[in-house]
């Protein structure tokens with residue numbers, strides 16, 4: 001039976017356990033480059049025993065960053081600092097994943113500790129784009145509606161970024177189609193008012209994401225895993241919802257997506273969201289069952305029994321933790337002890353490990 005510390009195989013990618021680091025912006029780059037902060041932040045979670053370590057949203061074009069300090073992967077120059085992080089993650093037996101993103105109308109904003117809303121030009125801001133010229137909120141920039149040529153260019157940018165990510169050693173590629181960023185803006189009738197082949201019907205609203213998935217899948221080796229993070233609902237009448245998410249997941253599966261990462265919200269400034277422990281897990285469960293695709297559950301998963309229960313009862317194939325792993329990078333090692341599982345500890349730390357814990361053997365290369 002699957003449990004939190006069982007392996008998960010997706011194509012040729014074998015995760016040593018079902019615990020993943022959810023993508024988390026660190027707002028700490030210059031010109032999109034990963035630096036020592038990203039190295040320490042991501043690799044310490046690999047030392048802590050997470051099976052899958054996702055980078056934060058990595059922008060596929062400079063204009064796709066949420067803030068001027070976001071991570072990017074729009075040029076060859078971004079490759080080496082990312083590759084160094086991947087190499088270290090693999091020495092701990094972890095698998096490195098990258099989230100490829102474009103923030104659409106929610107781009108060009110201040111990083112959280114520098115204020116909120118639009119980043120002015122002298123703070124590094126830039127003009128934004130979206131499916132339609134609709135602001136996210138009063139304090140956000142007014143985007144320009146994308147032309148068909150600009151949409152085609154963005155498809156190509158996602159493909160180039162995915163190729164670069166594979167070259168850097170990432171084995172799981174996730175497209176960020178959640179939280180009110182560009183893909184989600186196309187999906188939701190609340191942010192997509194287009195009247196061309198990208199707007200109106202469900203088929204039209206899912207076209208941009210589906211096209212990008214097809215292009216990216218074709219550019220990836222068969223061995224690599226492709227995930228898509230969605231907001232399963234806008235939590236708003238007339239918006240994107242779970243039924244559409246299920247149908248989208250079926251289609252993306254047929255296009256070669258391996259895992260749906262099920263989050264929610266972010267496209268509507270004031271939505272009523274019933275936040276609480278595991279409040280999004282039901283979305284992962286429904287999509288897994290009704291679309292027949294592997295899912296990741298995320299959102300207020302904080303305890304070992306809770307995480308193990310999600311896996312054991314087949315609600316999801318993987319749990320992703322965000323804030324709890326900021327609080328405690330060694331959460332997976334503690335969870336293993338609590339659940340009575342002998343997870344491997346780094347040889348350097350064995351003197352602090354529970355009795356009988358196996359030594360983590362550095363893993364190099366690809367399984």
Ligand SMILES: Cc1cc2nc3c(=O)[nH]c(=O)nc-3n(C[C@H](O)[C@H](O)[C@H](O)COP(=O)(O)O)c2cc1C
Nearest residue numbers: 022023024025056057298299300301321322323324
């Ligand atoms: C500091 C921070 C940065 C985040 N950045 C991203 C991101 O880059 N991409 C993304 O999909 N979600 C992002 N999120 C959302 C998390 O991945 C996660 O979905 C959310 O925090 C709920 O999980 P939690 O309750 O375990 O924190 C971020 C969350 C935090 C706290």
